[in-house]
Each structure stands twice: as structure tokens, then as C-alpha cells.
Amino acid sequence: MKRFGFAGMLLAATVLSGAASAKTLVYCSEGSPEGFDPALYTAGTTFDASSNPVYNKLMEFAPGTTNPEPGLAESYEVSDDGLEYTFKLRPGVKFQTTDFFTPTRDFNADDVIFTFERQLKADNPWHQYVAGAAWEYFNGMGFPDLIETIEKVDDMTVKFKLKRKEAPFVANLGMDFASIMSKEYADKLQADGKMEQLNQMPLGTGPFEFVAYQPDAVIRYRANDDYWKGREKLDDLVFAITTDAAVRYQKLLAGECHVMPYPNAADVEAMKANESLTVMEQEGLNIAYLAYNTTQAPFDKPEVRKALNMAINKQAIVDAVFQGAATPAKNPIPPTMWSYNDAIQDDPYDPDAAKKMLEEAGVTDLDMKIWAMPVARPYMLNARRAAELIQADFAKIGVDVEIVSFEWAEYLARSKDKDRDGAVMLGWTGDNGDPDNFLHTLLGCDAVGGNNRAQWCNEEFDRIVNEAKVETDQAARTKLYEEAQVVFKREAPWATLDHSLVVMPMRKEVQGYVMSPLGKHHFSGVDIAE
């Protein structure tokens, strides 16, 4: 039976009262956006409120996939040496006309150059327009060292010159930090002395335009009438910020919102049983792993790492920590990512064989440390619990485990250390849907002492991922990454633990919602049945 609260009844009444009234979708979001300039931040919650509804990028990800496709760029060409990318821009794209700004011209090359130069050039007046602007993703993806110049060829053509070949460049342009800003709007804000407003009242070319934000409470958007892909079916989009998952669930039941992210794992069964709700599920673009320190004995031997991996009951971790809302991982990249090598067989869970392998490798009475994160992450909800399970698993093969933990920032800093003692539990959520973002970023030789927590530098693996990084042919890249996964499995620098499932409960009347493997929540193309 449907239960409606007071607000729910009003809302339902509006929806049901015919075509004349506005179609409003309410999304119970999990937190407040940090701001509305996506280039300043790295949090998905912020992107959901800024880049996803309001902005477009030169490249966008095809709905439901991690494949980049043309967005504000109509097409692009790569020079033979792989160093020049020339983008033909989409003509006739209009910036949003809102209560706070009316554009006088269409989108053009100036907007693209402004978008990137403000992040790239320290002397750009927008480089420090808010205190402590760190352009975290632009820097994190290595753009300052990659981009030589950005040139305006003509009004509708832009050329990026790169310092080196970089195949994931195109996918990177689909990331949130690459959201195309209006230079005209920025110029006006600068002239009015209100530059900080760029981070408070966003204006782009996207499907929904920003209306208002009541801090920590409500964000309102309305459909962009001039949207270049056609006006959305929804008239209004409202984010009701609701931080507690149990309360979000109650709101969904009461009809106070239509869609909610991140339910409590314990509630999912009841949600699936409720006939007024639809529950969508998809593997997240993430991995949780246990990285051995491969520079230290006996973990420098692949057979020892392999033996330990065989002693871990991953299914038990998935059941205990996620109540089933995750899948055991066999590869370092998630199954939703292109080039995922499904032909690889996972090491079987076999404590007896594991014990034997350890003995054969001459390892007896092994003591080791396992690091457990102090915080819940999407890929690992309870690291302590998982570490305890692994501790028990290892005890069965005669390995004595001590679990250690630190405050989160401290944990991240200390776990990078090459001389670190112990295996570190950590994980990763993909940034751009490109396998390079996992395989090279987390396991490449130049990430040792940084993101490469296993401190693992394997010549063969490194050669393959570096080759794939500069190869622009997608089919050839796929083959290389498949090969890299085979090497990874053989060498076992990590115990791959799980890929968590992303669960999206919504009311039955919501139609056309497509889950994004990149973890974005966007409402373009969504409708509400009357």
C-alpha cells in the first residue's frame, strides 16, 4: 500500500493534476554540494549537483557506459603523431537563460579556452578566484604536465597540443572538471566584482538550469528550454538533501522523494519487496584490494602472495560487510569497464592448498600486519570487519595477523611509504572509465611510493600499460589491457577483494532512469508516469 505524508499528498496531487501543472522530480540526495564549480572539487555529491544537471563537456559518456562520445564537441581528429587533438565544436548551442544571467551569444571556442586556462595558468585572473582553489582533478589527472597549449583555430575549432601521447586524454575531457563554463558569464561576474558567484550560481549548457540553493536543505533546478538535445520531460528537478539513509528510505516510502541513492544494505531486501518501488542495481566502478608490500620478504615472492590470496574467503567478506550488495573481485578493474578480462579464472578459495604452497615456498610461522581503513568507503563499508575475517582466514593457514589502523589522512599518507610494514587495505573509484586510470595509476612503476600501495614494479606489466597509454586505437588498447590483467593475476601484487554494487531505489512512477557506471546520478531523459 502506498503511504503518503502531507507533502507527499501535495506532491502527488501536483503530479496527478494533469499536463498543465509542472512535472517535478524530487531526488533525496545524500549530502550538500561543496560548491557549484565542479573543477574545484572531487566529490561525487558535488558533481551530482553541478556538472551533471547544469553543464556539458566536450566529450560525454554514453548513457549507461564508460564510452566517451562527442558532447559539446561534434567531432575530433588526432594528428598522426598523437600530440594534437582538434575539436570541431557543436554549433548553435545556447547557454542557459536564467534569472541571474542572459547570454547574448552561443557557445564557442572562447568558452573552451576559458574553461581550461583558468585551471592551467597561474596568471589567469580566475586561477585563484576563491581562496585555496587547488583544481584538484585537473592536477590529479596530470593535465599541467600534459597540455602544451590550447589554441583557438577559429570560432568553432579548438586545438589541444600535448607534450606527450596520452590515449585517455579524450576520456578525461568527459570528466567533471572539464565542464564547459560560459566565458561571457564569467566576464560579467568579473566586471561586477562578484567572481565568487561562479561557485554559487552555476550557468552552463546542460539539461537543467540552476534556480536556487538553500544551504544544506534544498537545491532547485528547472528544465533548460534551449537545451541542444531537446527540452527535458521533467519541468523541475529538486534535490532534498537528506543525509541519513534510514530517513531517505522513509521519505521515499512517504512519497516525499522519487529517487534516493545509497540505501542501507539492511533495507534493500524490504525495498525490493515493496511494490511501489523499483530497485536498480549495478556494479560500481570500483575495487577494494589488499596490497602486499611486494618489496619486503616474504611478500616479494608471487607464490607467497598467491597462497595468501587463496586463503581469503571473499564471499564471506561480501556477505558479512555488504549483506550481498557486492561481488567478489578477480581482476583489478570492475566488470563494467571496457577491456575487463572475463576469461581469467580467480584463484580458488582453498586453505589447504594455500597452506601447502606456503610451506613449499619455505614460509612458516609468518606474522604480518593488515591495515584497515578507519572510514567506510563505497568499495569497503567496514574495513575492520573485513580485516578480522581475513585475520581468521589466515589463522587457518598458520599466518598470524595483527590489524592496525590510523586516522584517515594519516592512513593515506603512511600507506604510501615504500618501507611500510604490512598489507594495506584500500580501494579505488574510477575517475574517467578508462582502464589506464586503474592499471597504470595504481600499479604502474612510476606510482611506486604513491598510488601504487603494493610498491609493485613489474617490467612486463609496466611495458604493457605504458604501451596502452599511448595507443589511440581502442581495439588495440583493449587487447593490451586484457594482457595486463593476465600478468596481474599471475603476479598477484594485491588480493582483489570486491566490487561493491550500487543500489538505486526509486518510486515505480519514475521512468527512463539510466544508472551510470561512473557513479553519477543524472536525470536527463527521466520522466514521471502520470
Add this chain to the structure above:
Amino acid sequence: MLRFLVGRFAVLIPTFIGVSIIAFSFIRLLPGDPVMLMSGERVMSQERYEKITQELGYDRNIVIQYLDYFGDLMQGDFGTSLVTKKPVLTHFSELFPATLELSLCAILFAVLLGIPAGVFAAIKRGSAFDQTIMGTALVGYSMPIFWWGLLLIILFSGILGWTPVSGRISLLYYFPSVTGFMLIDSLLSGQAGAFKSAVSHLILPTIVLGTIPLAVIARQTRSAMLEVLSEDYVRTARAKGMPPLRVIGVHALRNAMIPVITTIGLQVGVMLAGAILTETIFSWPGIGKWMVDSVFKRDYPVIQGGLLLIAAIIMLVNLLVDILYGLINPRIRH
């Protein structure tokens, strides 16, 4: 009275400075580093780490950082949030009215129910009524707020459908914030039903936040009343044949109010602490939730500024309580 007030104000200044030092050093004593947290799992190069730390001024001597901060404070600058890049004072003024509105409603709820309940319990000492009231108060006092809030939501919003689940007003109503108080703004908006919606949204959070103060006030009123009722002057008043209502209302209650007012004043501090949980459950956009989020993100300026502003408010409330004592009991003024 003027000398009394000046004296009270003079004490506030060193207290304020003390709080500013504590707020400043407290957050830096916690392990964790705001710059490191910016990048999360994604490793930041050492050069960039140093550059950002330097830009934020966190590489300087801590005493110099504090003096710098205090200098800004004296000019009314509470700093800028590392996360939202907005001034702390702007945030505070946007969010504080929501907390204040909820706290006022909760304290009103607690006082209006707690004092009569305590008085009746004292008059009917030992009766079934007394034992029920005091038993309920003990339960209320021990109730974990988070559990209590969720229980009420599931019962009244989920099962019965009487109240909305969370938020300050139905999303259908949209009007600019004038005073920041939803009850007033909804009336000013002139939109039909807006005020009713705002009231219905206030009911559950008020009950949840007011429960502990209600229990404390009821118990305090009862014991203060019992003490006063056994005083000689009350017996004398009764012996003179004064109507019972007047004996209790004027002679007893007025004298019993002194400790009760102290308790109410202290509850304001408790309430700001309780607001953190209540605001989280009811998605109430107030300062409690804001402060907690900032601690997790090690947003130094917000934690420092927020703590200082909250401390300033508690100090002002205490001052107000002191003045109230003076009004009720003239002996305290001297």
C-alpha cells in the same frame, strides 16, 4: 543594575579569548590534515602538498597563525571555509536561524510541559501521577536521540502518515528567505498552506530535541517545589488561609524558579549539542550538522569560527540568565 551588567560583560572578554585559543588549538591537536583529505585516495605530489599548505598559511608557526587569526577576528573576519570557499560568517547566518527556530520551539515545548508537570508531581507527591511523570522523565532523559527520532518518524510519518518525514517545509513552497525563520517567512510569503506546512515539519524535531530538556526541567521543578513547599513561609501562608493556588503560584513557584531558570539556561548548551543529532535525522539545515561535517573534513576555519560563535551565544544566554535572576531575586544584584 548597570554595575552588575558591566561586571558581567567584563568577564565575557577573557572568556572569549580563552575560547578562541581552545577552538584554534583543539582542532589542530586532532590527527588529520585538511590538505591531505582534499585528494582522498588519489595521491597528491609532495610539491603540490607543500604549495597548497603554504597558500593556506598552514606551514607557519602556530603562534603566528593564531595571532593572525585573532587579528582577523577583531575585524569581524571569521575566515573562509576551506571546502565551500564561502565566509564562515555567511554560512553561520544562513544556518543559525534554523537551529534557533528549532531550539526555541523545543525549549518552549520543554518549559510549557515540564514546569506544570513538575509542579503537579510535587503537589501530588508520591501519587500515581507523580510516579508516572517521574518515571516518564527518567525514560525521556535516557533516550538515545537518534533512535527516538527515527522511531517517531517511522510511527508518525511512515505508519500513520500524520507528519512529514524531514525538512523544514514542503518542497512545493518556494519563497525567498527573509528572516531565516520558516514560521515567519512562510507567513510573509502569503502562500496558502505554507505556514501549516512549516508547523507540521516542526512537530517531530521539536519533540525529539525537547525531550531531554523536558525531562530535566520536570525533575528540577519537582524537587525545587518540594523544597519550597516545606518552607516555613509557605506553611504560614497556608495557615493564614491564603487560597492554595496563590500559595503555589506566587509564594512557592516564584522561589522555586531560581534553580529551574539555571537549569533552563544550561539546557541551551545541551540543546545545541542535541541539535547535531536532531538536525541530522530530520535533515534540518542548521549549524549542528554543519559543524559535524566540518570536523570530518577538517575544515579548520569553520570549526574554529563555528565553535567561537556557538560559545558566544552560550555566553550571552548565561548572561541573560544572570540578568533574569536579578529580576526575580533582587538580592543577587548586590
